[in-house]
Amino acid sequence: MNKVYNNRAWWLILPMLLLVAFSAVIPLMTVVNYSVQDVFDANTRFFTGTEWFKEMLNDPALQAAVLRQFAFSLTILAIEVPLGIGIALIMPKKGWRASAALILVTMPLLIPWNVVGSIWQIFTRGDIGLMGWSLRELGYSYNITSNPVDAWATIILMDVWHWTSLIALLCYSGLRSIPDAYYQAARIDRASKWAVFRYIQLPKLTNVLVIGVLLRFMHSFMIYAEPFVLTGGGPGSSTTFLSQSLTTMAIGQQDLGPSAAFSLIYFLIILLVTWVFYTAIMNMQKDNNKGA
Amino acid sequence: MSTSSLPKTPEEVRQRAAVADNRRRQKARSAPRQWRRRGLMFAYIVFVLLPVYWLLNMSFQSNNEILGGLTLWPENFTVEHYAKILTNSSWYMGYINSITYVLMNMMISIVVALPAAYAFSRYQFIGDKHLFFWLLTNLMAPPAVFLLPYFQLYYTVGLFDTHVAVALAHCLFNIPLAVWILEGFMSGVPKEIDETAFIDGYSFPRFFVKIFIPMISSGIGVTLFFLFMFSWVELLLASTLTSTGAQPIASVMTQTKGASGIDWGTLAAAGTLTILPGIVVVYFVRNHIAKGFALGRT
Incomplete structure (x- = not known):
């Protein structure tokens, strides 16, 4: 759509801008302010410059948390994206089955995040949880509070349970928008199932998949409540992700300067990834417009 | 075949073609394949439902029964936790x-996002692309980063422990989301409609x-669904910005951790009750949800 150039459009944006700025710019400035100071109490503070940033970048605990975070995000994307596409392909398309499947598949997305943690905490406990108990009965000494591998596997399983639905629903909506004529043409050509997927369905899905991967990536980067409730970051710090390290530092230990510097680094990483995705989406839309 | 059964109007021809097409399609999708499909879907639904079933199961058991041994369904069915x-x-009050x-x-x-989304979908103006990207970055902003500044900001302006504080704080990610979704839906409406109306x-x-x-009413419905979803599930900011007056259910749930261990039954019942509003909401938008999840961009 060719848009009209008109700067009066700013008036339409203004209320939104003021509100978002109130919730985004002022707090961000506070963070920037803290990150360059050493705050003792309300009246005593020293300017420290980039010292906190240097300290944070060299902190081995935080470097470990960053690596852990990337490992986690990439693992869940590698599982959830193919699984979500698969679910979308087998979801029923008509009748009461379609409605029921939609509601059930959407359900995990609407559960508050700390409740998701509680559900899995109850589900995986060795004494009262179905999964923990079954695994023990089968002879595997499953214990998420002492075995890091179990803790990791459980958190990944929980995230797959929680968020695969999002990818599945996105792809489902992408698939529904393919006109029947495409499939008819494919049938006339006697295209194989794989060819239909590769040349008709997948190209239609790229648009929604980019949105899905973007949403999943950033949400997995902010993951806090679920592992906090389920494992508390343990055993040791094996499931302490970025958000949790940050919250512990800012609220628990009241280290304002370092945690502010850390916040900014954290935010910059997310910003960089977002920018890459955003550019990708914009380029794709440009291609689409050219094609149309 | 007698001539009387031949279709006479174009609609009849089309109807017959559709029936024949359906029959062919059903034949083509051989029975075993269809059953495998259903089986896989069923397996995934079971995977989704099993942890929730377990929560439900716990919520109807007394704490003695929960800790006494593993039972696959409540043997002494009780609603004491719900009553509590x-x-x-x-x-x-946590739910309220x-x-x-x-x-x-x-x-x-929704009120501030509607005009903004209209502006983004219809006009070019200085800095529009940068502004849109800036909005998206707020969608990505981790709540943990803003936790402390928010606390101080809302404390200073005297909004701490009010519903407004949480509602405003959630605007950080919900307004950009609303603008993003609505912009997609609005771009689907041809511009000629605006021009005709103005003429x-x-x-x-x-x-x-x-x-x-x-x-764009269906788009607005879907947007409201997403706003509900992300505001309902976010609890880190909500519990930080409130103490007793506007405490969300998440903070109340921490009460179940007492000196004598965790009150599993009440925790499970409270958890079950947080799932219900979501199911009610999703039931109402079930027919639009598919389109909505693609943010109007399929």
Whole structure:
């Protein structure tokens, strides 16, 4: 759509801008302010410059948390994206089955995040949880509070349970928008199932998949409540992700300067990834417009 | 075949073609393959439902039964935990508080996002692309980063421990989301409609309310669903910005951790009750949800 150039459009944006700025710019400035100071109490503070940033970048605990975070995000994307596409392909398309499947598949997305943690905490406990108990009965000494591998596997399983639905629903909506004529043409050509997927369905899905991967990536980067409730970051710090390290530092230990510097680094990483995705989406839309 | 059964009108021809097409399609999708499909779908649904079933199971058992041994269904069926939650004001106020700030946030977000999304979908102006990217970055902003500044900001302006504080804080990610989704839906409405309305003498506000908003009503419904979803599930900011007056259900749930261990039954019952509003909401938008999840961009 060719848009009209008109700067009066700013008036339409203004209320939104003021509100978002109130919730985004002022707090961000506070963070920037803290990150360059050493705050003792309300009246005593020293300017420290980039010292906190240097300290944070060299902190081995935080470097470990960053690596852990990337490992986690990439693992869940590698599982959830193919699984979500698969679910979308087998979801029923008509009748009461379609409605029921939609509601059930959407359900995990609407559960508050700390409740998701509680559900899995109850589900995986060795004494009262179905999964923990079954695994023990089968002879595997499953214990998420002492075995890091179990803790990791459980958190990944929980995230797959929680968020695969999002990818599945996105792809489902992408698939529904393919006109029947495409499939008819494919049938006339006697295209194989794989060819239909590769040349008709997948190209239609790229648009929604980019949105899905973007949403999943950033949400997995902010993951806090679920592992906090389920494992508390343990055993040791094996499931302490970025958000949790940050919250512990800012609220628990009241280290304002370092945690502010850390916040900014954290935010910059997310910003960089977002920018890459955003550019990708914009380029794709440009291609689409050219094609149309 | 007798001539009387031949179709006479174009509709009849089309109907017959559709019936024949369906028959062919059903034949083509051989029975075993269809059953494998259903089996896989069923397996996934079981995977989704099993942890929730376990929560439900726990919520109907007394704590003695929970800790006494593993039972696959409640043997001594009890609603004591639900009764406790629904009669104790410190418990049920948690739900009321949560729903209050979620509704406030939905109202605020949609009202300011509608004109903004219209501007993004119809006009070019100085800095539009950068502004849109900046909005998206707020969608990505981790709540943990803003935790402390928010606390201080809302404390300073005297909004701490009010529903408004949480509703405003959730605007951080909900307004950008609303603008993003609505912009997708609005771009699907041809611009000729705006132009025709203006030629017919509609003023902008009248056109917007009378013509444009009804045209994207399903988009607005879907947007409201997403606003509900993200405001309802976010609890880190909500519990930081409140203490007793506007405490969300998440903070109330921490009460179940007592000196004598965790009150599993009540925790499970409270958890079950947080799932219900979501199911109610999703039931209403089930027919639009597929389109909505692609943010109007399929």
